Amino acid sequence: MVLERGRGSHVWxxxxxxxxxxxxxFGALIQGHAHPKLVEVVSQxxxxxxxxxxxxxxxxxxxxHFRHMVPSAEVVRFANTGxxxxxxxxxxxxxxxxxxxxxxxxxxxxxxxxxxxxxxHSHPPEQLGPPENPRKIPDSEGIPPATFRDVVLAPWxxxxxxxxxxxxxxxxxxxxxxxxxxxxxxxxxxxxGYLQRVRELTREHGVLLILDEVVTGFxxxxxxxxxxxxxxxxxxxxxxxxxxxxxxxxxxxxxxILDRMRWGxxxxxxxxxxxxxRLTMKVVAANLDLLSQDGNAAYRKLHAIGDSAIAGLRDIxxxxxxxxxxxxxxxxxxIYFTERDAIHDYRDYCKYADTARYSRFVHxxxxxxxxxxxxxxxxxxxxxxxxxxxxxxxxxxxxxxCAELA
Ligand code: PMP
Numbered sequence: 082m083v084l085e086r087g088r089g090s091h092v093w094x095x096x097x098x099x100x101x102x103x104x105x106x107f108g109a110l111i112q113g114h115a116h117p118k119l120v121e122v123v124s125q126x127x128x129x130x131x132x133x134x135x136x137x138x139x140x141x142x143x144x145x146h147f148r149h150m151v152p153s154a155e156v157v158r159f160a161n162t163g164x165x166x167x168x169x170x171x172x173x174x175x176x177x178x179x180x181x182x183x184x185x186x187x188x189x190x191x192x193x194x195x196x197x198x199x200x201x202h203s204h205p206p207e208q209l210g211p212p213e214n215p216r217k218i219p220d221s222e223g224i225p226p227a228t229f230r231d232v233v234l235a236p237w238x239x240x241x242x243x244x245x246x247x248x249x250x251x252x253x254x255x256x257x258x259x260x261x262x263x264x265x266x267x268x269x270x271x272x273x274g275y276l277q278r279v280r281e282l283t284r285e286h287g288v289l290l291i292l293d294e295v296v297t298g299f300x301x302x303x304x305x306x307x308x309x310x311x312x313x314x315x316x317x318x319x320x321x322x323x324x325x326x327x328x329x330x331x332x333x334x335x336x337x338i339l340d341r342m343r344w345g346x347x348x349x350x351x352x353x354x355x356x357x358x359r360l361t362m363k364v365v366a367a368n369l370d371l372l373s374q375d376g377n378a379a380y381r382k383l384h385a386i387g388d389s390a391i392a393g394l395r396d397i398x399x400x401x402x403x404x405x406x407x408x409x410x411x412x413x414x415x416i417y418f419t420e421r422d423a424i425h426d427y428r429d430y431c432k433y434a435d436t437a438r439y440s441r442f443v444h445x446x447x448x449x450x451x452x453x454x455x456x457x458x459x460x461x462x463x464x465x466x467x468x469x470x471x472x473x474x475x476x477x478x479x480x481x482x483c484a485e486l487a
Contacts, residue, residue, distance in 0.1 A: 082452075087114030089466040092452055100452035101471050105462040108296055108413070111322035111368070113466020118371060119325055119364055126363040134354060139362035146369035147323075147331065150303040153313055154333035158342065159357045159365075163295035163320030164192025166330035167258070169351050170316045171196070174256035174289040176349045177338050182250065184257040184288070186237035187215055188427030190265035191258055191293050191318075195224045196232055201265065203458065206432045212236045213245055237263060238272050238426045244282065251286030256316075261306030264296040266430040267415030268408050268460040271310070280312045289338075295320040295330070296460075299369070300412050303377055325368040327361040371465075379465050384411035386472060387463040393476040401483040415460040418442070430458075438486070445485055449478035 083095040090113050092102045102114070112119060126139070140159065147157045160166050171194075175181060183196075187209070191197040198220040200209075210216030215234045233250045235243050237259065247254075261276060263269035283290040292314035298305040299322040307314055316338060319331040332339070341349040372379045391407050391414050398405040405418045417424050418435040440455035447453070451474070453461065 089113045089115075090464060090468065090471050098450075100447070100450050101467075101474055103451065103453045103461045103463075103475070104459070105464050106326060107321065107459070108300065108462045109321045109324060110326050110462075110464055110466075111299060112325045112371060113464040114326075116325065116371075116466070119367055122363050122367045123360060126360050131360045132355065132358050137357070137359050137362060139359050139366060140357045143362045143365040143369070146366055146373070147333070150299070150369060150373065151317070151319075151333055152304045152308055153315075153317055153335070155335045156339040157331050157333045158339060158351065159362070160330035160332070160351070160353060161328045161355050161358070161361075162192070162330045163293075163318065164194055164330070165353065166295065166318040166320055166332050167191040167197065167291070167293055168194045169332050169349075170291045170293075170318050171256060171258070172351075173316060173332070173334075173338055173341060173349055174291060176341050176347075178255040178287065178289060180253055180255035182231045182233055182253050183255050184233040184235055184246070184250065186235055186259055186263075186427075188237065188263060188266040188430065189258070189260050189293070191260075192295075193221075195228045197258075198224060199229060199232055199234060200427070203266070203427075203431050203434075203436070206428060209428060209431065212239060212242050212428070236426055236428065238269070238275055240272075240275060240278055243279070247282050247286055247288075251282075251288060254286065254288045256289040256291045257283050258291040258293055260293050260295075261297050261310060261312075262301075262409070262413070263426070264413065264460055266427055266458055267417060267424065267434070268413055269424060269426065269430075270409065272425070276306075276310050276312050280314075283315075289315040291315065292317040294318060296413070299323050299372060300383070302380060303373060323365055323368070324361055325364055327364045328355075328358075329361055329365060382465060383463055386467050386469065387411040387414060389469065390414070390461070390463065390472045390475060393472060394479055397476060397480050397483055401480070401487055403483055403487060409460065412463045413460050415457070416442070417457065442482055442486055445482040446475075446478050449481060451475055451478045 187200045294305040298319040302309040316334040418438040436457040439457040443455040
């Protein structure tokens with residue numbers, strides 16, 4: 082598809098076909114397309130000079146808003162993408178702890194930096210190895226195998242196995258990195274108490290907890306999932322919704338860790354011509370201001386619209402007698418065609434999610450004016466621009482597509 086323009090929750094392709102957009106630029110467009118306030122802010126800012134690669138009041142304003150919303154953000158540092166943020170987070174953790182190895186989970190995606198590119202794609206279950214020692218499967222060619230020697234791989238949402246792996250490797254890990262809600266195998270929420278226990282376990286072993294909130298940040302709550310689930314990470318990373326469609330990444334944490342980037346001996350390096358880009362900073366400040374208005378009304382709306390779409394879809398699958406689960410809550414969810422009651426982790430996804438059926442379903446929705454990616458590994462996104470009318474249109478289309486599917 083070639084998309085030409087968007088407004089609010091709608092997009093138009095090159096042939097002038099109109100769709101309701103539930104993909105929202107992989108979640109970047111928290112305010113939908115061409116939000117009038119953001120258009121105004123950018124139009125004015127670009128006439129004044131887009132970027133100076135120097136400190137600007139826009140960056141300070143963006144950082145103040147950020148710190149106000151995110152509980153763990155004593156300091157925030159801006160980059161241009163989520164990948165840059167997770168890259169920096171790992172370097173900070175290694176410098177801070179003096180350790181090199183880190184733990185990542187199967188099925189989690191943290192950007193395209195070499196050491197993160199393990200087991201981020203779906204594979205046949207028989208290739209995965211035992212859960213307590215998963216087989217490392219690179220997601221890309223061109224990465225020196227030695228890179229992965231520093232990576233300890235673990236299954237997610239399985240506390241007993243993680244405890245065993247941490248007993249064996251905990252003392253050599255600089256960091257454990259996790260998404261709070263698994264968002265790159267669809268949408269898989271943590272089991273009750275899981276994140277809290279991960280927090281305790283990392284503390285017990287002197288391992289820094291990097292919470293990758295690139296997808297969940299500024300989406301589930303003003304302070305992201307760390308606020309929603311009440312956990313305090315050592316370092317957290319952000320992107321996507323923070324920039325409302327502009328390229329952004331951010332690393333947040335305490336001064337004791339982030340001050341390692343201060344100029345001088347033994348510093349942690351973070352360069353980048355476009356870091357703190359003035360246009361982006363203007364958008365970030367305006368976006369966070371919009372999200373905080375009226376006592377965080379935006380979040381009540383994101384959750385209400387999302388929950389209504391989820392409930393409606395569940396109802397349709399039930400009525401049409403189609404074996405499917407809708408996972409997630411509020412602003413983000415995914416549909417899995419499966420005989421199971423739930424998809425709890427990467428291995429469930431590899432074994433039980435009928436991704437081909439999902440793809441057919443989405444293509445059928447596309448013909449009915451609903452824009453979504455056919456990849457089951459992504460997720461449906463609600464923005465502040467979505468309305469109950471959009472949900473009604475989605476449900477009507479889904480009902481017809483289900484009839485076709487059945
Ligand atoms: N972390 C997570 C959890 C992500 O989902 C993504 C992108 N999908 C990234 C990091 C990387 O962000 P970006 O694409 O902006 O580099």
